[in-house]
Amino acid sequence: MAANSLGKILQLTTFGESHGAAMGGILDGCPSGIIIDFEAIDRDLARRKPGQSAIVTQRKEADAVSFLSGIFEGKTTGAPIGFVIQNGNQKSKDYDHLKDIYRPSHADYTYDQKYGHRDHRGGGRSSARETVSWVIAGAIAKQILPEVTFKAFVSAVGPHQLDQDSEGFDLEAIEHNNVRAPHHSWAKEMETYIKSVRKQGDSVGGVISCLIDHVPKGLGGPVFEKLHAQLGQAMLSINAVKGFDYGSGFEGAKMLGSDHNDLFDEDGGTKTNYSGGIQGGISNGAPIYFRVAFKPVATLMKVQTALTKEGKLAKLEGKGRHDPCVVPRAVAIVEAMSALVLADAYLMNRTTKI
Amino acid sequence: MAANSLGKILQLTTFGESHGAAMGGILDGCPSGIIIDFEAIDRDLARRKPGQSAIVTQRKEADAVSFLSGIFEGKTTGAPIGFVIQNGNQKSKDYDHLKDIYRPSHADYTYDQKYGHRDHRGGGRSSARETVSWVIAGAIAKQILPEVTFKAFVSAVGPHQLDQDSEGFDLEAIEHNNVRAPHHSWAKEMETYIKSVRKQGDSVGGVISCLIDHVPKGLGGPVFEKLHAQLGQAMLSINAVKGFDYGSGFEGAKMLGSDHNDLFDEDGGTKTNYSGGIQGGISNGAPIYFRVAFKPVATLMKVQTALTKEGKLAKLEGKGRHDPCVVPRAVAIVEAMSALVLADAYLMNRTTKI
Amino acid sequence: MAANSLGKILQLTTFGESHGAAMGGILDGCPSGIIIDFEAIDRDLARRKPGQSAIVTQRKEADAVSFLSGIFEGKTTGAPIGFVIQNGNQKSKDYDHLKDIYRPSHADYTYDQKYGHRDHRGGGRSSARETVSWVIAGAIAKQILPEVTFKAFVSAVGPHQLDQDSEGFDLEAIEHNNVRAPHHSWAKEMETYIKSVRKQGDSVGGVISCLIDHVPKGLGGPVFEKLHAQLGQAMLSINAVKGFDYGSGFEGAKMLGSDHNDLFDEDGGTKTNYSGGIQGGISNGAPIYFRVAFKPVATLMKVQTALTKEGKLAKLEGKGRHDPCVVPRAVAIVEAMSALVLADAYLMNRTTKI
């Protein structure tokens, strides 16, 4: 119910503003008895972290998580897992110039319309700093489903799109290039493009694709609990996301049924997978795959026209350290949100049959 | 929480299988004091109804709704609105041949995997017959927000896509052609195409666009209650939907930030609307627009290979009366789901400030 | 979330006003594969039914339930179970005199304050007619937990209280006297008292005790999901209920810890059961028992002073057919609500361990 909670059985509730004291959350409903792999959490945090490469923001954030509860002697107890990440390097002075100004295509104006006032430091609650908590919770969710693999990667940066289908990708390549594309030469090209965009003080959008394999059959439900609708909601919750499709997606809308239907094998598998691993909202055991579209980030290192609180247009100079393109870092977020959705659906599915 | 509920304050819970006794639902949280326009409900039902034109299924469904509670002397009382639609013309015999067989790209196989057995008559709970209840509830939701306009229309059928932007559409045309496209000559072309697909016993996908105008500012929330994420979840709950994007959508992923940012006017409006009326998850008062991709329906009037419960492949003949393309009828469903999401967000937003 | 829903996994949502077209509900989250015992449902309905004996209301209500979904060939499918009970014999004319008047200690005044207007016919949504849906859903919930026994009974009528502890009761006697007391001579005395109260046109309160045995260990949770807090909320939802205590209850507040602590047996059982089968909010396998206090019903067959909408005091004559004491019929309701809570906790508990 609450506006800052995600999930039903496995429920993440978060708090924090980019320049407040700390970010953090509570992961409730995590089953007892899981021996937590803390290094796996740190690995996912490192993939999301600012400053990790030349093509992402050079902000320094330590992103050290403290677990305050729910884990005893290395094992989950069934109690809620509280965690906190201090916002060490706040530099909120950097944002004083934004106090009475609404930046274009940010949440500044709408936030003020909704709440009557706002925390202007770096976007406050609407900042993507929030996603640090999601990555932590998602890394735990992955450990609820150790057999399931989550592989997100960058499939487009601006006009540069991978033109191969998922079969041709080299998933091993993803973590070996700065862009996190599953193809070294494409990655090179994308990186060059991002650098040129940055040099202009501009930003650019992109697309992340995600492949989830070894999914148990039967997750999700036929009506308002469709697995892909839950995935869609989770992805559309990520900052800057503008679209989601799964399986054949928007391309599927162009197809004929006789081409689109996935014919069965005798073992219940299918010869094709336009369904994207989900039929009637329920997983069928085939790989789930989907795409997530990210707009270019709104913060530019250029002069833009902004709106003052008094209703005047004003020049706003770009300041600070920002991502010219968020998708390389957002790969970890897409995986985390996928894992939260699937682990929740997995636990919910335990209640289905007598 | 429940798998068959949608919404938080305004909550729709539904029941029913396509060939059971009845469909129906409970709309809880509807404010008291609304003088219900029953004809408006019937008008929306008529737009969803089978048999309404030559290019949709020729099934006969009366779709007469009985309201059982929550409305007294024509006005909502604040009590939950219970309603039922009898499934008059059930013809469940038509489905006896499906008892031990899984149709390709239907929910038959996954439903059986999840629940251990199933109602094989016409898809049971996974049938799009379910959406009749959504249209009823959505028509009431529209009356919670009388100033908001919801205009969904068909923007693509198979490869036939409208090539104009939303400015050029003729919204008046929508209800004056069988396809529900906002352009008469395109509609003609699409209709001809659907007829040819039907003649082949095949089906085809399509895209519905939706334009919501006169939206109050401040609806939605910055984190897990983003207005577009709620819309996405609602749209992805509609049968056969494979994708959702809003504002600039997947195209926005190709753009530069300097092109994509919506610069302000002095009144808080924006010169462009790539944001699609939502910034940081919260409505900014500009028109909300989004696209919904539908796959081709899985039921074909052709012989296909299906899977038997015993794990054998078997020939399955197409039978019954089905839509060659669902988008003309789904327009009413897209609007209904939009209205449910917006009315819920509107009520929730009343609790925001002290 | 919704105001007319109870439960998390197993969730009952209801609708209906006492003199509207029908009562009904949707039971969502019921596991698939239960062979429904319809006679057991009817037996529980008969125990709640008006007109069943000389000491309850003589209204005639058929209380025939129609199941509209979720059960196929006698077995639950996992789909939501929709059901309806027609309000055949409505006699809403009987209530015309109440149109502009607020009866004392009814919901008339508060309902009008909250909603701005009301359905004045027999209490509308606030009528105990609502509980017919709870009994139906509860009878299904009992079938989710076939090994658990639910035994509610009348332990006090006005000043007449059973002075024995639960050990001395004859649970077999309950369904063999009109009062539903577990003791024939006490039942006789209570019945005589109720008849004398009715003769005076008055009403009287009472207490129902409930004993739940063979409860699995581990149901409930340590903080906001305490099993007794869920039971308390469910019982306090029943019309006319003023109090709830469990185990040692209010008497326990007078005791010393050294007397109250339940010492263990070696098998994990306890020598005493002041805990009432629940420790730290979680069932320990011992019998759960609790008490529910009912006030005297507010409708009297006497002249009373009421308030008009215009703010004048006015004489109101008692009319219609009402219960002088609700507890004999409410026994079935207490059991039903208990079963809904326990079945929900049972399903939730499946998600606890990895």
Added chain:
Amino acid sequence: MAANSLGKILQLTTFGESHGAAMGGILDGCPSGIIIDFEAIDRDLARRKPGQSAIVTQRKEADAVSFLSGIFEGKTTGAPIGFVIQNGNQKSKDYDHLKDIYRPSHADYTYDQKYGHRDHRGGGRSSARETVSWVIAGAIAKQILPEVTFKAFVSAVGPHQLDQDSEGFDLEAIEHNNVRAPHHSWAKEMETYIKSVRKQGDSVGGVISCLIDHVPKGLGGPVFEKLHAQLGQAMLSINAVKGFDYGSGFEGAKMLGSDHNDLFDEDGGTKTNYSGGIQGGISNGAPIYFRVAFKPVATLMKVQTALTKEGKLAKLEGKGRHDPCVVPRAVAIVEAMSALVLADAYLMNRTTKI
């Protein structure tokens, strides 16, 4: 939904074990624009604090709360309020002797049955240390409803019960005696009794009454959102609580309707208030009052028989610093939970009418 969340619009989610790193929570849904009175929060914390007088536990807990988000420049922003209380003085060594033992009438056994293992240090998640977070959140909730007054007090300690009705109490006295009874000579008697119980190494139960005045009309709902059912659930969530009644309560069950009905005054008020300020589940503007029964705490400073994990009975010596009677400190908890329930109902009620 989550097991560690309370409330619908105003939702508190908590974490923490008594001897873990910290306690804390997230208060979501708090309206923006409240100027937080931090001293009021500290005052309520001080009333709950160990070591505050000679008749409560002498443990030292600093109970300093850090707010991490949701408050900017002293004012709520509408963002979730995250807060943490460090568990400074943990002394978990004190609990090593409990590692393999289940204490009688504690949650040790049930927790292990449910989760498969447990944090044995001081009760872990089931400890009443948890309530520190509730008092913080409740103190904020009070500030959402500044006109409403919450006055809880001790009305019984063991066999010592106040024999006056609420009219005769001196509410000013409450905070001027160690017991928090609204009557100085009764308080004296109760204090003497508690001291004698402590001297014996024993504990004793008690009753807290609560009086809530200046409540807006219309809070709560007629079916599963009854205001008293929400209060009951909240009170039954407090550690050691065994019962709840409101208005006439269990005494009301003995009364005749003609005595119990609250006759109206012309202004909509009532001459008596057996209803306890709530009719049909909805507040009527009269004072809300209720009672909460607490059992004696299970930890004794005496030798008791406990159960080992291996199923042997064993002598267990009392150790540590514990409350001989919890009610003097629990007064602050009862008020906090009341405020959370009422503020939530108040916000929810804003969505009722069109």
